[in-house]
């Protein structure tokens with residue numbers, strides 16, 4: 013049967029739209045018209061937020077992108093990496109959840125990937141190999157985070173930014189310096205992801221106490237490397253007490269959880285699956301805050317006045333503008349006070365290293 017000219021071209025346009033995820037847009041104009049056009053599928057879905065994952069093809073990036081595609085608060089999901097985003101995007105886009113997924117490949121497409129985003133999650137970088145400390149990663153990951161944050165400052169300066177790339181103790185100060193230089197820095201919107209430390213602490217404390225880890229809440233403060241990870245076992249909810257041996261075992265296991273995984277993977281990378289879970293949990297908390305939900309409190313490494321250091325991880329209350337309140341540390345016991353002093357010394361050096369990287 014012969015098709016009429018107008019219905020034929022309508023069908024061709026429909027086919028073009030359906031296949032568009034396989035062909036990332038090449039210009040900003042094209043991207044904006046696709047996302048804002050009357051045919052954007054996001055419009056038919058529940059209203060939601062636009063989220064970008066930078067480093068989406070990696071060990072963390074792929075499962076994190078999958079989990080964000082499952083989040084009902086997400087209406088548009090942008091996947092950016094320097095490799096493999098067409099494949100990851102095609103794969104994830106087949107999930108029958110609401111978010112529209114688009115892929116962006118390589119530096120020339122970074123700006124299109126960032127334009128209009130409400131939340132940007134950064135797991136881009138290289139992971140730790142056995143024998144490497146987080147600081148060994150510094151130079152490569154510092155450069156990657158700088159480039160990505162320059163893009164954020166230009167294309168979505170009001171987005172909430174979740175930094176996963178290690179060493180978080182330095183990459184968050186690096187992001188802050190980039191945003192300061194660009195004149196877009198809002199400390200309420202920059203958050204270092206330390207949720208994996210809390211997730212591990214809840215799991216290990218749950219094991220020791222014989223409780224469901226979902227019912228356990230351990231505040232973990234300080235930073236996100238070795239001794240800077242300071243679990244406050246005196247403030248565990250539900251209230252409980254530990255023997256000195258349990259405190260020593262739990263503190264050491266929580267601080268060295270990353271190394272436990274790096275060694276077990278024996279050269280095949282660092283924590284990716286538990287990290288993706290933790291990052292998705294934290295991103296969901298940020299989105300619920302943006303959405304206006306009340307009482308959302310998570311630990312995060314942020315610009316802070318809780319101690320004399322410019323950055324520190326502690327409990328923060330999330331809301332429509334990002335961080336709405338940084339909660340005080342609460343009473344620490346002697347063991348925790350000693351841990352805090354050690355943590356602050358190392359943190360101070362890592363912060364300085366990050367600041368100097370941008371201002372050298």
Ligand SMILES: NC(=O)c1ccc[n+]([C@@H]2O[C@H](COP(=O)([O-])OP(=O)(O)OC[C@H]3O[C@@H](n4cnc5c(N)ncnc54)[C@H](O)[C@@H]3O)[C@@H](O)[C@H]2O)c1
Pocket residue numbers: 066067068069070071072073092093094095135136137138139140149153156159160175176177178179180205206207208209236281282283284287
């Ligand atoms: N915050 C945490 O708790 C935590 C936990 C585990 C790992 N990490 C860190 O997360 C990062 C990623 O770990 P992974 O295991 O997913 O590594 P990976 O090597 O599997 O993936 C990293 C991805 O980043 C991409 N990438 C590299 N340069 C990029 C650039 N300039 N722009 C965009 N993407 C780029 C790579 O192509 C790759 O796909 C590492 O820095 C790792 O140390 C953080």
